[in-house]
Amino acid sequence: MLDFTVNPSACTRCGQCVIDCPPRIIAMDGGYPAIAEEKEALCYRCQHCLAICPTEAISILGVKPGDVTPLQGNYPRPRQMETLIKGRRSVRRYREENLEPELIKHLLEVAWHAPTGVNARQVRFTVVDDREKMVALRGEVMAGLGRLAREEKLTEGFERFADFVRLWEDKGIDTIFRGAPHLLVASTPEKVPTPLLDCMIALAYFELFAQSHGVGTVWCGLAKWALNDLLPEFRARLGIPEDHIFGYAMMFGKPAVDYVRTVQHEPAIIHRFEG
Known part of the structure; x- marks a missing residue:
């Protein structure tokens, strides 16, 4: 109806x-x-x-x-959006504290407004919203990766994960999760028209909105490979449905680093169709 x-x-x-x-x-x-x-x-x-x-x-x-919110007078100015986009940084150092639950919920609710193919709206956010749970999960993942490394069962192309395990076991350096207090995974049913793209767009929206709130984020391919490819049992551990595509993973939390200016990359690579 x-x-x-x-x-x-x-x-x-x-x-x-x-x-x-x-x-x-x-x-x-x-x-x-x-x-x-x-x-x-x-x-x-x-x-x-x-x-x-x-x-x-x-x-x-x-x-x-x-x-709902009227648009007139409520959009950010173009210069503000430009600064947010250019000033966005991948944060790899985090404070050892949780974000407020209300803030996490708000970030996810807003990010879920991201566009999806044919307006399928089936993106599922799986979130670790407590640092102690994140610490426990990280320990389990590192133990699993360590087992694979010692048994020489790391999939071809992922041999470098043995180095990550050694850094963790010998020096306590967390190369995969970066010590972040929170983890976010976006997944979608395989049957939707554009499952992978829906996940990536939703995470991009989450990242920009999070950073506008002073929340640090980092796209985490290493976590995606560890949780989905090398240790697929963690899909079920996280509660990701079997019929879902694991889109990508993102770490987030209060940053332990302050960036004070934008950067300047080389000019965009642009091809103009001449007709």
């Missing part, structure tokens, strides 16, 4: 919701927008109709205009 409703006293019959509807299922009925019952199953549930209505006349899926 879409619960698509129109407030006739507010609707100006501008037709913007009709024009902007991706599956084209909204039509003017009796002078006002409506969705025929037989077309409801075609809805993308994108809420474009709610977002585009200039007079707050449309509600859908139980969401009313008053429940």
Whole structure:
């Protein structure tokens, strides 16, 4: 049930919701927008109709205009977004403390608004939200990797994990998890149209929003390979469903390092189609 409703006293019959509807299922009925019952199953549930209505006349899926944030005057300025993007750093040093649970929940809720293929919205966030749990998980993973290294069972191409184990066992250097208090894994069902891309986009949104809150992040391919490829039993240990693609892993927490300026990379590699 879409619960698509129109407030006739507010609707100006501008037709913007009709024009902007991706599956084209909204039509003017009796002078006002409506969705025929037989077309409801075609809805993308994108809420474009709610977002585009200039007079707050449309509600859908139980969401009313008053429940959401107006865009006018609430976007960051372009210079602020540029600074956030250019100033984003991969943080590999973290404080030994938890983030506030409310902040973690807020970061995940906002990041879940990231776009997905055909609006599938099936990205699943698996999060380690407590440092003590992270310490225990890291110990188990390192022990598992150590066993593989000693038994010479590391998969071809992953032999360097033996060096990571030695650094951990001999010097307490955590090359894989970087001592971060929190871990985030994005996964999606294999059957969705773009499973891997959905995960990567969601994590990118999470990273930028997290860093705007002063939370450090690092994309962690080493953790992904350890948890998914070398020690696949940890998929179940983390509660990742069997039919899900393990998109990627990200470490995050309060940084133990302060970066004070952006950097400047070489010019973008751009190819212009000449037609």
